Amino acid sequence: MGREKNALTAYMLVALLMVFLNGVEGGDTLRLGDSISGTGDQTLLSKNGKFELGFFSPDENNTNWYIGIWYTNMADRAIVWVANRETPVSEESGVLNVSRDGYLALFDAQGALVWSPNVSKKASRAVILDSGNFLVLGGENHSEIIWQSFDHPGDSWLPGMKLRRGQKLVPWKNSFDPACQKIRATLEQFRAVLGEPIFRC
Template identity: 55%
Template structure:
């Protein structure tokens, strides 16, 4: 992925569970791939698919205090989560207990016994099982068991081989590496009905489209067909359009298609020691809407740190920025503005080499730079202005500035405080 970006730049639960909980919630699972009626999963107990590829159980991101039920690859060094049940309702401080009741209801309880997640109340199952595909199923109780519920129908941020994705489903990014809660970025079928997929910021702004399905691939993801990695199909149904990815069996290694925490969507292959990005979109990192947050400047040619703050600003969350994976909190003034102060404002301006976004609320004739500057100073919601000396047009930006991009000095002016 780094080589791709460089090229583009050149060219442009606890381990021991309290006995009373086990006694109250049923017998604990010891091994295998199945949760049977009346049994529970607690602490470090897990289910493992028959071929040993996937594991189901409790995890805590990077050893934190929040615990989740999820699915991950069982036998690789880098713990890679592909599904999370309770992404918005973690068990605090200690793992909880996942229970399949004798009535066939699947529920998750925290260490204090409070219910924090469950499958639809109308669903009843005879058992639950983790498959070699990474799909966790609840199966009915009859001679020909049918799927009552499955994790593949409730994706988080990852598509696995064999999944059918579309309709009203969405992939939603993790908030950050420590928190699988809903992030800012989502991936879904185009709601207009066009046969394409879109990436969306904050459920409101589409910042990338896959191109239309042409019967073999999506026009803006030609890599899908490279080396025949996947068989891809698109189908229509009464509930909408669906796309299916199926990994070709002669491909060695593991593969996943996923939405990253910073708004990229791509395909990663595991080479036996680490994950490598085979392809990702958008190809221009700075095309991800709001990647650097308010007053953050994006530079897609800097693979070590895409985002930096406008002069006079500092990261709102230094820890998040230092992690080099999540910049959406953006930047804040090092010193607050005092526009409208009774004794007169000390706010001023600096020249910035940032390219401002194309959307601005107002534009009007201004013979001189001073005229444009005064117009901005007279409006406390104004955050930046730019004067085109050839046309004599003054452009004014209001509110927090998003999607700033690095460029050569361009006489774009940014407000800040001299106070």
């Protein structure tokens, strides 16, 4: 009986350790089975520490939470990309996860799907680069770019980002709500007025 109890205790400790290790904080990559959550301020940090990806809340009451990318070393956090602009998580305890069967997805505290890239191929990992680009890699060789945030810009243009003709930068609804503003501007419209696309709407 004592031996069985010790074995059960050891099993539980190993299970808890695996849950702890699957949480990622400070690295630049989510691998199969890895996740980050809003609780505990878990984030991904690009290799040279330029950009960070994680949960944030733009309003003072912390009522809505989003997955976003921001410059790491700016005192006033500058959000350059938001995944779930139209569908905030109502609690801090949301989870961004790369499942063991190869799907990147954001879930709320109840386990409901909130956001996921629209891709058909399975992911092997997701990584935040020093360019601010968030890549999902997979395919047969596990290194094919199957989705990237640079192909889905929000309100910010970053160096290295190539806006396609007709592609739009869409400003936030207001400073507390990253949902899409009705005013939209194409790359051609920005160039017509300013000569080059601006950094932020």
